[in-house]
Amino acid sequence: MKKSLVLFFFACMIFPTIHAQSVRMMLAEEFTSATCGPCASQNPAFDALLKSNTDKITSIKYHMSWPAPGNDPMYLHNTVDNNARRTYYNVNSVPHVHLNGNLFNGMPSQITQTMLNNYANQPAVFDVALQHRLSAGNDSIYITMIIKANQAVTGNLVAHIAVIEKEIHFTSAPGTNGEKDFYNVMKALLPSKNGTSLPNFEANQYMVVEAAWKLANVYNIDQLAAVGFVQNVTTKQVYQAANSTAGPLVPFFANDAEVKSIVNGNTQNCSGTMKPKALIVNNGQNPLTSATVEFSINGQVLKTINWTGSLAFREKALIEAGTLEFALLNTNELIATVTQVNGVADDYTENNYLSLPFTAAPILTQPVSLYLVLNNKPTETSWELRNSNGEVIQSGGPYTTPGSIITEPLNMPQGSCYEFVMKDSGGNGLCCGDGIGFYAILEGNSSNPVYTGQSFGYEDHNEISYGYVGINENLSADEFQLMPNPTSNAFSFKLSLQNPAHLSLDIFDLSGRLMMNHQFGLLEAGTHTLTQSVRQLKKGMYMVRIESGNEVKTSRLFVE
DSSP states (O other): OOOOOOOSOOOOOBOSOEEOOOSOOEEEEEEEOTTOHHHHHHHHHHHHHHHTTTTTEEEEEEEOSOSTTOOOHHHHTTHHHHHHHHHHHTOOSSSEEEETTTTEEEOGGGOOHHHHHHHHSSOOSEEEEEEEEEOTTSSEEEEEEEEEESSOBOSSEEEEEEEEEEEEEOSSOSSSSOOOEEEEEEEEEESOTTOEEOOOBOTTOEEEEEEEEEOOSOSOGGGEEEEEEEEETTTOOEEEEEEEESSOEEOSOSSOEEEEEEESOOSEESSSEEOOEEEEEEOSSSOEEEEEEEEEETTEEEEEEEEEEEEOBTOEEEEEOOOEEOOOOSEEEEEEEEEEETTBOOSOGGGSEEEEEEEEOOEEOSOEEEEEEOOSOGGGEEEEEEOTTSOEEEEEOOOOSTTOEEEEEEOOOSSEEEEEEEEETTSSTTOSSSOOOEEEEEETTOSSOSEEESSOTTEEEEEEEESOTTSOTTSOEEEOOOBSSSBSSEEEEEEEESSOEEEEEEEEOTTSOEEEEEEEEEEOSEEEEEEEEOTTSOSEEEEEEEEETTEEEEEEEEEO
């Protein structure tokens, strides 16, 4: 399934006026320094060549710390990103230019107009367009990058966004080579030096990448912009580049709604219910005024929501499904699908649906605890433990000490299904710009967590089945194996008796209700293989309990 990718979730009100490009745009990545004599002699002619070919090529200038004295301020402003690109290309001298990654590398003086004409006269593998805007307080810049493949492309692809300062002019030279004028100076690589990983593309598939940067060491905010490019990390080939515009973008399709994420979905479930929400985003040229969203589990449509509103390009809405009831299987899949947009079929169906696989929650019998590592904003973190009626029976947070470790037992009476909800009021989980934290649910002294969470937005929901539902907790319990499992007809099991004993079998649903009882009667000592029909049971998960004398054994059963 192909999905649109969105990172760093910032709402951007963008209206269509600028079209994505359809011609080949080359990228020159130059490594230079204000302390480099040859840079001062070669850069003016190279900058003039770039300026006269803005329809063919764009550039990013990375400043280096050498030659001595290594005090170039534009290098010192971002040593990490400057050094990352130098290391990636294994550059060891300045000035040095990489053209389209691996197409050419050498000195700027070696690049000619004829070379640019020849290289630019090639089909554009991708169409790329960028838009930048400053925050209301002029302290951050937001970038939206749209990428569409004109043909199938495979490989280790990445989208890079470089925030640049287009022109920096000094009244006196900042370095030792006398240069005062610098162009397209890299300020930051977004979301990091590694860029954004991209999947393989099919023809006409597109993606959206969003990123933001809090301004630092900017000489003139009016000169801020961005350069975006798509590169094969392994071969270093740059397929396409683009300059950003302050004007709005034109999306590729008129009516296009994307299911961006599923909120409140469980990755583990024991209740057979869920209250998911689908976050949809308008990727189309037209305002999104209506959408039909279907929620299905295991192939069955359980709820259809007809939403109305008004969303501009890249604006979002949260569609609530309400409570979904379903037959829980061992492995399950929730799918949210946009089936109609603005009363018509969606123009681009590849991003209309999103799936969330989930499994039956494990049945825990040992004491359960929370292990929580807080990030740099602990006041945003809290959690709740809810019983099968949705009542909060235990909670924690907000907290006060950044980076601290919280361990707390979870108080759960046996024989029920519980929901654990981790919350972050900042909307970015326990990571993503606020330091690194995470949480884990642990059983007993095991170092293997039942499940963990870190990057989950505002809330992370999961369920825990504790004790054996519908079974007397005072009896000792031991697992036994059912074959086949899942089954739609019958199951068998083996039982070894040291002494003759009466055998009874009970099957309970998840609420503890007795669904079946079978008395096998008195069995002789020895090993027995027994079979039980389940044709009358509906699809879902059940607990099977057998009692022989004073011994009780239990196991989960999945009927499909």
